[in-house]
Amino acid sequence: MCKVSKGLKIWLIFKDLFINRTVMRKIFSVFMCLLPLVAAGQAILDKPLSARLTGYDIDVTLDPEKHIVSGMMTAWWVNNSSMPVGEAMMHMYLNAFSSNKSTFASRGNWSASGKDGWGWVKVSSMSDRKGNDLTGLYGYVSPDDGNEHDKTVLRIALPEPVAPGDTLVLKLDFISKLPSPIRRTGYDEDFHFVAQWFPKFGVYETAGMRQREADGWNCHQFHPNSEFYSNHSVYNVSVTLPSEFVTGSGGMLIEEIDLGDGLKKVVWRAEDIVDFAWTAWPGYEVLDRKWNHVDITLLTSKTGLSKADNHFEAVIYALEYLNERVGPYPWPHLTFVDPPFNGSGAGGMEYTTLFTTMGAGAIPSFMKMAEMVTIHEFGHSYFMGMLASNEFEEPWVDEGINSYWEQRIVDHYYGDGYGLLRLPFLKMSDADQGRISYVTSPNRTIATNDLPSWMYPHGTYSMMSYNKAAVWLHTLEGIIGTETMDNVFREYYRRWAFKHPSGQDFIAVVNDVVKNEHGNRFGEDMNWFFNQVLYGQGECDYRVSGITSNRIRSYSGVVNGDSVTYTRSDRSSDTLYLSRVSLERLGEVILPVEVLIGFDTGEEVLENWDGTGAYKDYEYTGVGQVVWAKIDPYDKIDIDINRMNNSFTLDPSGATTRRMMNKFMFLVQMMISIFTL
Numbered sequence: 001m002c003k004v005s006k007g008l009k010i011w012l013i014f015k016d017l018f019i020n021r022t023v024m025r026k027i028f029s030v031f032m033c034l035l036p037l038v039a040a041g042q043a044i045l046d047k048p049l050s051a052r053l054t055g056y057d058i059d060v061t062l063d064p065e066k067h068i069v070s071g072m073m074t075a076w077w078v079n080n081s082s083m084p085v086g087e088a089m090m091h092m093y094l095n096a097f098s099s100n101k102s103t104f105a106s107r108g109n110w111s112a113s114g115k116d117g118w119g120w121v122k123v124s125s126m127s128d129r130k131g132n133d134l135t136g137l138y139g140y141v142s143p144d145d146g147n148e149h150d151k152t153v154l155r156i157a158l159p160e161p162v163a164p165g166d167t168l169v170l171k172l173d174f175i176s177k178l179p180s181p182i183r184r185t186g187y188d189e190d191f192h193f194v195a196q197w198f199p200k201f202g203v204y205e206t207a208g209m210r211q212r213e214a215d216g217w218n219c220h221q222f223h224p225n226s227e228f229y230s231n232h233s234v235y236n237v238s239v240t241l242p243s244e245f246v247t248g249s250g251g252m253l254i255e256e257i258d259l260g261d262g263l264k265k266v267v268w269r270a271e272d273i274v275d276f277a278w279t280a281w282p283g284y285e286v287l288d289r290k291w292n293h294v295d296i297t298l299l300t301s302k303t304g305l306s307k308a309d310n311h312f313e314a315v316i317y318a319l320e321y322l323n324e325r326v327g328p329y330p331w332p333h334l335t336f337v338d339p340p341f342n343g344s345g346a347g348g349m350e351y352t353t354l355f356t357t358m359g360a361g362a363i364p365s366f367m368k369m370a371e372m373v374t375i376h377e378f379g380h381s382y383f384m385g386m387l388a389s390n391e392f393e394e395p396w397v398d399e400g401i402n403s404y405w406e407q408r409i410v411d412h413y414y415g416d417g418y419g420l421l422r423l424p425f426l427k428m429s430d431a432d433q434g435r436i437s438y439v440t441s442p443n444r445t446i447a448t449n450d451l452p453s454w455m456y457p458h459g460t461y462s463m464m465s466y467n468k469a470a471v472w473l474h475t476l477e478g479i480i481g482t483e484t485m486d487n488v489f490r491e492y493y494r495r496w497a498f499k500h501p502s503g504q505d506f507i508a509v510v511n512d513v514v515k516n517e518h519g520n521r522f523g524e525d526m527n528w529f530f531n532q533v534l535y536g537q538g539e540c541d542y543r544v545s546g547i548t549s550n551r552i553r554s555y556s557g558v559v560n561g562d563s564v565t566y567t568r569s570d571r572s573s574d575t576l577y578l579s580r581v582s583l584e585r586l587g588e589v590i591l592p593v594e595v596l597i598g599f600d601t602g603e604e605v606l607e608n609w610d611g612t613g614a615y616k617d618y619e620y621t622g623v624g625q626v627v628w629a630k631i632d633p634y635d636k637i638d639i640d641i642n643r644m645n646n647s648f649t650l651d652p653s654g655a656t657t658r659r660m661m662n663k664f665m666f667l668v669q670m671m672i673s674i675f676t677l
Contacts (some may be wrong), residue, residue, distance in 0.1 A: 400469020
C-alpha cells in the first residue's frame with residue numbers, strides 16, 4: 001500500500017460522495033473547479049514527469065454476464081496553446097467493433113462471434129464544468145477515410161472556446177460493451193481484458209510540435225494496423241465488480257473495498273501514463289517480484305505458473321538493460337499479464353505500466369519466443385509510454401526502435417549473441433529472425449519506411465515498421481559504433497521523455513551525438529543514411545565478384561642487341577604475385593563497408609570502401625596470394641539483403657561447403673520465421 005497524498009484523500013472523499021447522486025449534484029459545480037488540481041496531485045511519484053494536460057476520473061461497474069462496463073467519467077484537458085480552441089476530439093475505440101462496416105472491421109481483420117459479440121461505447125450524457133448539457137453538440141467524424149459507418153472519433157462543438165491556459169472539464173455517463181472474440185480488448189466467457197474502453201481525448205498539437213504547421217487536434221480513427229497516440233495523463237479509476245474476480249491494471253492499487261452482497265470496489269491511480277487498461281478474471285494467479293524500486297506483479301493462469309520465473313527474469317533483464325542504456329524507469333510499479341488460452345487475443349500488447357505477454361507452456365525451452373514477447377512488450381513502456389511518439393503516423397518510431405532494443409536484449413542475455421534459438425547443432429539470434437522477415441519479403445522495396453500505419457500496401461506494415469526499421473537501426477549501430485548508439489538513445493531520452501517526439505526529432509539527436517563524438521567522419525550529418533533507409537525504397541547489396549592472383553614474372557623472350565638476337569629467361573625471381581579482389585555494389589543504397597582480405601601467408605588486411613561506386617578493385621603485389629575476401633566481416637551492415645555473396649574463396653572445397661551451409665541455415669531461418677509468425 002502506498003502513502004496517500006492529501007490531494008488523493010480529497011479525491012477519495014469526493015469519489016465516495018459520487019455514489020450518492022443527490023449529493024453529487026449539489027457539489028458538482030465546486031468539484032468541477034477543483035478537479036484538475038486534485039487529480040494532478042501526487043500519490044505515486046514525487047513530482048510530475050509530464051505536462052499533464054489531460055486527466056480522467058472514472059467510476060464504473062463491470063457486468064460480467066453482459067460484458068458491459070458502465071458508469072461516469074470526468075475528463076479534463078488543458079489548452080496549452082496560444083489560441084482559443086472551440087472543439088474537442090475524443091477517441092471512441094470500442095466502436096471499431098460495432099459493425100462490419102467500421103474502418104477496422106471492414107478490412108477483414110475482425111468479425112463478431114455471434115449476435116452478442118459486437119462491441120461499442122456510447123455516451124449517455126455529457127456536460128461541461130458549468131453544467132451545460134452538450135447533447136446535440138457532438139457527433140462522429142472520420143478524418144482519415146471519410147467512412148460514414150466508422151464511429152471511432154467523436155467531435156464535440158463546445159458552447160464557448162477554451163481560452164489559452166484554461167481547462168476544459170467534461171462530465172460523461174457512458175456504457176462500454178466489450179467485443180468477442182478478443183482483439184486486444186474484449187471477453188471470452190468470464191475472462192475480461194478491458195482496453196481502449198472509454199472516451200479519450202486526442203492530442204492537441206501546437207504549431208511546430210512534430211513539425212506540425214498549425215495548431216489542431218490529432219485524433220485518428222481506429223485502423224487494423226495502427227495503435228495509439230495519447231497525452232501522458234493522470235488516472236483515478238474505480239471499478240465495482242463481483243468479489244471473486246481477480247483484477248490488475250496499469251495503475252497502483254489504492255484500496256479494495258468490500259461492498260457486501262458479493263461485490264467489491266477496486267480503486268487504482270496512475271500518473272503520467274498514456275493509456276489505462278485493466279483486466280478481470282476469477283482464474284488469475286498473482287505473483288510478485290521486486291527489482292530495485294519497482295514492484296512487479298504477474299497475473300497468470302495455473303498453466304502459466306511453470307513459466308512464471310522465465311517471464312520475471314525477462315522483465316528484469318529488460319529493466320536492467322534499458323535503465324542503463326536509455327534512461328531510468330520512473331514508476332514504482334509494473335503489472336504484466338500472461339492471459340489464459342481463451343484470452344490469448346489480448347496477448348502481446350502494451351499500456352505503459354501494464355502489458356500482456358504470451359503463454360510459454362507450448363514452446364520448448366530451447367526457444368525463447370515467450371521471453372522475447374515479454375521483453376518486447378515491456379520495451380514499449382519506453383518507446384511508446386515515456387517517449388510517446390505517434391504510432392498512427394510514424395509506427396517505426398515506436399515499433400521499429402522497440403524491436404531493435406528487444407533484439408539486443410534477447411541476444412545479450414540468452415546465449416552470447418544467439419538468444420532466440422539454442423540447440424547444440426543450431427543457433428539463431430533474435431536480430432537474425434527479424435532480419436529474415438525483411439530480406440525474404442518480395443515487397444521490401446514497395447514503399448518507404450515512413451508511411452502512416454494504415455497506408456502500407458500489400459501487407460507490408462509489420463515487415464516495414466518492425467523488421468526493416470530494426471535492421472537499419474542495427475546497421476546504424478554498426479556504422480557509428482555501439483557506444484555512440486547508446487549515447488544517442490540516452491540523449492533521446494533526456495530531450496524527449498514524457499513528450500511527443502517525431503522521427504525528425506530522433507534524427508536530430510542522432511546528428512548531434514554523432515557530430516559531437518565523431519566530428520565530420522561520416523559527413524556533416526547522418527541525413528544521407530536516413531534518406532536512403534528510411535525515406536528511400538532502395539535495397540543494399542554488396543558482393544565479392546571475384547579474386548585473381550598471378551605471378552609477376554621476370555623477363556623471358558627475345559632480346560635484340562646491337563649485333564645479335566638471342567633469348568633470355570630468368571625464372572629465379574618468379575616469387576611475386578599480383579592479386580586483385582573485385583567488389584560490386586548491386587543495390588541502390590550506398591553505405592561504407594569494411595572488406596577483410598586474406599592471403600595464403602596467413603596475413604589479413606582490412607580495407608574500408610565508401611561504397612559510392614558501382615564497383616571497386618583492390619590490388620596487392622607481394623610474395624603472398626589473396627585466397628579469400630569478405631565484405632562486412634563483422635556483420636555491421638545488417639541491411640545487406642544477401643550475405644551469401646559477401647564472401648569469395650579460391651579454395652573450391654571450402655567454397656562449396658560454405659555455400660551449402662549458408663543455404664541450409666537460410667532455409668532453417670525461413671522455417672523458424674514462418675513458424676513464429
